[in-house]
Amino acid sequence: MKRIPAILSDQNGVLMRGRQLISGSDSALERIRNPLKHLNPKKYANIEDRLPFVVLSNAGSKLEKDKAEEYNKILKLSGVHKLQKENVVLNYSPLRDVLSSFKDKPIIIGGVGNSEEIARDCGANKYVTFEEYCSMYPFLVPISRRRTPNHCEETIEKLKERLGFTAEELKREPLQVHGIFFLNPPRIWEEAVQVTLDLLTTEDGKIAQNYSPTPPKKHIPIYAVSDDFHYSDEFKLPRLALRSFNESLRINYQLYYNTPLKMNIVGKPEKIAFEYASND
Secondary structure, three states: OOOOOOOOOOOOOOOEOOOOOOOOOOHHHHOOOOOHHHHHOOOOOOOOOOOOEEEOOOOOOOOHHHHHOOOOOHOOOOOOOOOHHEEOOOOHHHHHHHHHHHOOOOOEEOOOHHHHHHHOOOOOOEEEHHHHHHHHOHHOOOOOOOOHHHHHHHHHHHHHHHOOOOOOHHHHOOOOOOOOEEOOOOOOHHHHHHHHHHHHOOOOOOOOOOOOOOOOOOOOEEEOOOOOEEEOOOOOOOOEHHHHHHHHHOOOOOHHHOOOOEEEOOHHHHOHHHHHHHHH
8 A cells, every 4th residue: 555656636737727627637537536446456456545636736716625626516526536625735725834823913915816715714813915904004005096084994993803903003003914925916916016015124024114225134924825927727828827926026126125035935836835735
């Protein structure tokens, strides 16, 4: 049994393209998901175990269990052949322990899709989105879309319980955050770039009172779930992925400080993604 291989498979371009099944992948995967006694009756006559199988993908925006159900539907897998959440490692999956370590500290998250649900499922309950941060402090993004005073007040009321601060404390100065997480490309790039640059003006995630042309010796950690430039979907031309935003952030930081930005990338082909999938 120790010599049985594990299989890590990409999703896009291998099993499906966008949400369209790639011909033959459903029957191949159904065979792979059979018990060993069916794959090799002579060698594994009574063994119900199956080959360890994981879909390792830079897709995200959903919980692993929901992504597994999506794959099952597209790949027409049912019964014992169905994929479970343990069979799916997404771009943010290696961040689960990291996000959990920030459960008692405010962090800021960005990304289309179910980024808030993902943060909560990973144990990070004191998160604030870039949209919420800009709604609390609209003066940080004066060139962006206008927010009404009522909207700003409603956002503060919503966040004070989640973050554990009073409204007065939240209004006193921009909230200190202890980590920045891009769980997908953010909805409004210019706001995410501006606020990120602001939060990196100090070592501890507070926004500096004055501009300095010299960056701090260190800054709060920044995590991004992948550095893919583009990906294939149903349209025949490639679609831009998170690296297009990452590069925008890197270039702006370089222009700001003439210093490269340090980012932590966790999606494949980074080593951390394969280590997480192997341990899973």
